[in-house]
Amino acid sequence: MLIGLEVHAHLRTRSKLFSPAPILYGAPPNHGVHPVCLALPGVLPVLNRRAVELAVRAALAMNCAIAARSVFARKNYFYPDLPKGYQISQYEEPLATGGWVDVPAADAADGAGRAAPRRVGLTRIHVEEDAGKSIHDDAIAGADATLVDLNRAGVPLIEIVSEPDIRSAAEASAYLRAVRSILRYADVSDADMEKGHLRCDVNISLRPRGSSALGTRTELKNLNSFRFVEAAASAEIERQAELLRGGGRVQQCTLSYDPHSGRTSVLRVKEDADDYRYFPDPDLIPLLLSADQIARIRGEIPELAEQRSERFQRGFGLSEHDAAQLTASRATADFFEVAATQHGDAKSVANWMLRDVAQALKECGTALEDTPLSPDALARVIRMVDERRVTVKGAKQLVSELVRSGGDPETLVAERGLAAVSDAGAIEQAVREVLAAHPEHAARYRAGEHKLLDFLIGQVMRSTRGKLNPGALRECLLRALRE
Secondary structure (H helix, E strand, O other), rough: OOOEEEEEEEEOOOOOOOOEEEEEOOOOOOOOOOOOOOOOOOOOOOOOOHHHHHHHHHOOOOOOOOOOOOOEEEEOOOOOOOOOOEEEOOOOOEEEEEEEEEEEEEEEEEOOOOOOEEEEEEEEEEEEEOOOEEEHHHHHHOOOOEEEOOOOOOOEEEOOOOOOOEEOHHHHHHHHHHHHHOOOOOOOOOOOOHHHEEEEEEEOOOOOOOOOOOOOOEEEEEEHHHHHHHHHHHHHHHHHHHHHHOOOOOOOOEEEEEEEOOOEEEEEEOOOOOHHHOOOOOOOOOOEEHHHHHHHHHOOOOOOOHHHHHHHHHHHHOOOOHHHOOOOOOOHHHHHHHHHHHHHHHHHHHHHHHHHHHHHHHOOOOHHHHHOOHHHHHHHHHHHHHHHOHHHHHHHHHHHHHHHOOOOHHHHHHHHEEOOOOOOOHHHHHHHHHHHOOOOHHHHHHHOOOOOOHHHHHHHHOOOOOOOHHHHHHHHHHHHHHH
C-alpha cells in the first residue's frame, strides 16, 4: 500500500490571507467577513505578511527548500461557500518544495522495543485561502436548504503534501501527529482539529507486492481526527484489496468516510489538475523572498520537539523514552520544565507526570493545558512526599483533585485530612493492633518468611487509610517484630 497525506493547517494570524477581516472561531455566522471575502465587485486582494512568515517558518521546520519566487494561482471550481468561484492557491511555483518529517513507524521497532523512525518525504508546501462552510442541518435550514457561513472564507492556511511514503493506516495517523507537533512547537498553528484548524485528505493506492508500477489512487476528503484517519484508511485499504482480489479495477475518485458504518463511499469521480484550470492570479504579483528574509525567519523558529528531547536527556538525565513522552506536546514539555526547575529533581517530576498526572488526565478525558493544575502545585506536592508530610497514596489523591479542580496543595491537604501521620505513639498503636490481628503472619515472619513484611505493612496502611508515614511505619514494625 502507498499512502500520502495532504494536510491543511490554518495559520495563526489575526486576519485573513487577503483581507483585514478578523478570524473569529465560534462567532455567529458571517460576522468575520469583508468585501474581499464576499467577492464583491471591484475588490482586490492584499497579501497578509504574517501569513507568509508563518508559512516559511513551517516549511523550514520541516526541512523544505524555500523558493525565492512563488506565484499565486486561481483554482477554479464551484461550491456555494466559495463566493469568487475560485480559490487563490499556488500550483506550478509553490512556496516550498522537498523536505521531510521523521515519524515513529507504527509497525517497526528497534532492539529496545522503541518504534524506529521512518522518514516521510514532502513534495511541497504551499499557501492558500480556505473556503467557507456549507451547513446541511435540517433543524436549522430545513430539509431542502443549505446555509453558508463565510467566517472561514479567506482564512490563511498551508497545504503540506507528502510523498506516498507511508505504508500503513497506523503510520498515517502517526505522521499526522508528528506534523501537528511541529506546527505547534514552531508557533505556526494552533492545529486544533476540533475547531477545524487541521484537516487532511488521504490518498491511497495498492499494487501487487514486488511491483514498481503505481496503482490507481483514491482520495479520502476532510478527515479531522487521528482516529478517523486511521479508521478511514483501513477501510479504504480493505475495499481496494477486495476489489483487486476479485479481478476488479480501482477507479480514481474522491471518497467520504462514514464512521458509523466504518465504510467509504464515492463522492465524485476525481478531477485532474486540468479540471481546475489553474492560471496565475492577475491581481497578485509574484511573491519574492530574499535570502536575508529567509535567514531571519529561520532564526525565529523555536526549539522543536526533537531538539528539546535531546536537551532533556542531556540536562535532566532522562531516558530517551521519557524525554520523548514529555516532549510529545509543547504544553507538556513547558509544564515539565518549569516543575522540574522548581522542584530540583527532574527524574522524580518526570515519574509523577508520566504516571500519576497522565492517569488523572485520562480519567478526566482532558489535556494538561486545559486543566487548572500548575507546575508549581505539582512541584509542591512532590516536595511534600519527599518531606514525608504526605504519603504517596495521599499525593495521588491530591494530584487527581488538582487536575480536576485546582487549588492550593497545602490547603487541600489540611481540608481533606491527607497529612501523613508521623506521631510515634499513633504508629505504634496501629502496629500493635495489626500484629494482634495477624499473629500467625508475625510468627511466620519471625521464623524467616521475611516477604510477609510487605503484607503486614499493607494491613497497617489499610487500617489507617494510608495516612501513616511509610518510613516511620516500617521502622516501627521491624522493631515490634524483633521483640
